[in-house]
Amino acid sequence: MSIKRIGLLTSGGDAPGMNAAIRAITLKCINAGWDVIGIEAGYNGLFSLSSRPLTHQDVDNIIQRGGTILKTARCQTLKEDNGSELAAQQLDKLAIDALIVIGGDGSFRGATQINKFWPKPIIGIPGTIDNDINGTDQTIGFWTAIETALSCIDKIRDTADAFERIFVVEVMGRDCGFIAMESGIACAAEQIICKEIIENESDFLSKLYSSIQHAVTWQQTQSYVIVVAENALSISAQTLAQNIQSNTGVDTKSAILGYVQRGGAPVAMDRVLATQLGIAAVDALVQGKSGVMIGTLNNTLVEIPLADTGLKNTANQALIKRLKQFNFDLTD
Template sequence: MSKQKRIAILTSGGDAPGMNAAIRAVTLKALSFDHHVFGYYGGYNGLIGEHFTELGAAHVADIIHRGGTILKSARCKDMHTNAGILQAVNSLRKNHIDALIVIGGDGSFKGAQELAQHWSGQIIGIPGTIDNDINGTDATIGFYTAIDTALDCIDKIRDTAQAFERTFVVEVMGRDCGIIAMESGLASGAEQIICKELIDDESSFVQDLKEKVADSLKNDAAHSYVIVMAEHSLSISAQELAQQLSNFTGIDSRSAILGYVQRGGAPVAGDRILATQLGVASIAHLEAGDNGVMVGIEDNKVTLTPLKETSDTHQRNRSFVARLKEYRL
C-alpha cells in the first residue's frame, strides 16, 4: 500500500475544453489509492488565498462533458512576485499538501517551477491549452475541440463568402503558435493560411499574398477566397489586411475574428479521452515518485517531460510547418 497523500489540483491560465475531464480522472484515480484530493479555485489565486474544497467522487461524477472548469481559472499577478510565490508555498505547507497537479499551459508550468524552488512536495503538470504550444506532447487538452469549433465557423463563413463573392480573412487563436490556423485551414480547404512560422519577411509575404489573391479571383467565377490567419502572425490586424486586399484586388474583403468562442463548448471525444489518459497518468507517476514533470502523449504513448523543457517549442514549430508544406494543395 502506498502512503496516503493529500493531493491538490488547480486549473490555471486560459480555460480549455476537457479540463473538467482531467479533474475527474485525477480525482477518481487518486481516490482509488485512498488519497485525499483538494481542488483549489481560480488557479494560483486560490492557492494563495487558500480557497479550496475537498473533492469526492460525487463532485466529479457528471462533469466529463462540460466545457470550462469547475475549479475556475485565472491569471495570477502575485505569482510574478517573490511574496506571492512564498504565500502559495506557505498555503501548501499549512494545509499539509503532499503533491500538486497543475492543469494549464506554459505560464502555469512556469508558476509550478517557481513553487518547486521553495517547496519539496511533488508537482506534476498536465497540458491544458487550446493553443497546443507545449513541448513534450503531440496534443494538449482543448486543442481538438478548438479545431472543430474553428472549422465549423470557417465553413459557415465560406457560405457567406460564396454568396457575396467576397474574400474573408478569418483570425483564429493560438497566441504565439500557428497550429490552430494550420489545422483548421487545412480542414476547411482555405485558399491561404497565415502563421508567423511561414513568414521570413512580412512585407514581401503580404505583397505576394495580395498578388495570389488577385490572380485567383481573376480566374474564379465565384469570386470567393478564404484566408485563415493566426493571431499575432502579422504586425497588422485581420481587419487591416482585409482592407488592403480590398484596395489591391477591387473585390470586397472582410475580416472575422473568432476569438473566445474557440475556448468554449463541450469537449469532443478526442479531448475527453486525452484528458482522461493524462489525468490517470499523472497519479500513476506520482505513485512512482516522479516530480517536476509534465505528462504528455507522443506517438500514442504517455511520456514525461521536465517542466523546464515544456516551453522549448523550436523543434515542435519546425515539425508542424513541415506538415503544412507537405499537405497544402
C-alpha cells in the same frame, strides 16, 4: 513520505477538457484512498486558501462541460518576489502532500519555482487550446478549439460563396500557428497565414495580394478564405481585409473568431486525452515521480521535466513543411 492529500488546480487560459482531467484525477485518487483538494482559480486559491475536497458527486457529469469547475486565473501574487516561497507555505497550511497543475507554460514555470521551496511532488498536465507546450504532441483543448473554429469557418464559407467574397478569418493560437494550420487545412482555406512561415512581412503580403489577384482573375473558386493566426501579422485582420480589397477590387470581409474557441463541450479526442493524462498523473505520483509534465508523443505517454516544457519552437520546420504539403493554390 506517503501521499494522502492531493492538491489540484487549473491555471492560465481555460481549455475544454480540463474538467475531464479533473474527473479522472479525482476518481483515480478516490480509488487509491487519497483525498483530492480542489484549489480555486489557479494559484490565487493558494494565497486565499480557497479550496474544497472533491467527491465522486462533484465530478459527476462534468466530462462534457467546457470551462473548469475549479475556475482558473493568471496569478500575479505568484510572480512577485517571494511569491513562490509564500505559495509553498500555503500548500503546507492546506496539508497538501502532492500537487497536480493543469495549465500551460506559465503555470509550469510557476510550479517549477514553487518546487524550489516546497520539496514535494508536483506533476503538470498540459491544458491549453494553443498546443504550444514543448514535449507533447497535443494539449487538452486543442482539437476542440480547432473543431469550433472549423464549424465557424464552414458557416462563413456559405456566405462567402453566396456573395463570391474574400474572407479573412482570424483564429487563436497566441504565438503559434497550430490552430490556424489544422483548421485551415480542414476548411480548405485558400491561404493559411501564421508567423512561422513569414520571413519578411512586407514581401509576404505583396506575394499574397498577387496570389489572390491571380486566383480571382481566373475564377478558380467561388470564394476565397484566408485563415490567419492571431499575432501572425503586424496588421489586424480588418486592415488585412481592407488591403486585399483595395489591391484586388474584390469585396473582402473579416471575422475574428475570438473567445468562442475557448469554450464548449470538449470533442471526444480531448476528453479521452484529458482522461488519459489525468490517470497517468496519479500513476506518476504513485511511482514517486515529481517535477514532470505528462505528455503524449507519437501515441505514447511521456514524462518531461517541467523545466524543459516551455514554449514550442515557433520556427517549427515540421509545421512549415506540413503547410507547404497542403498548399493547393494553383497560382504558385
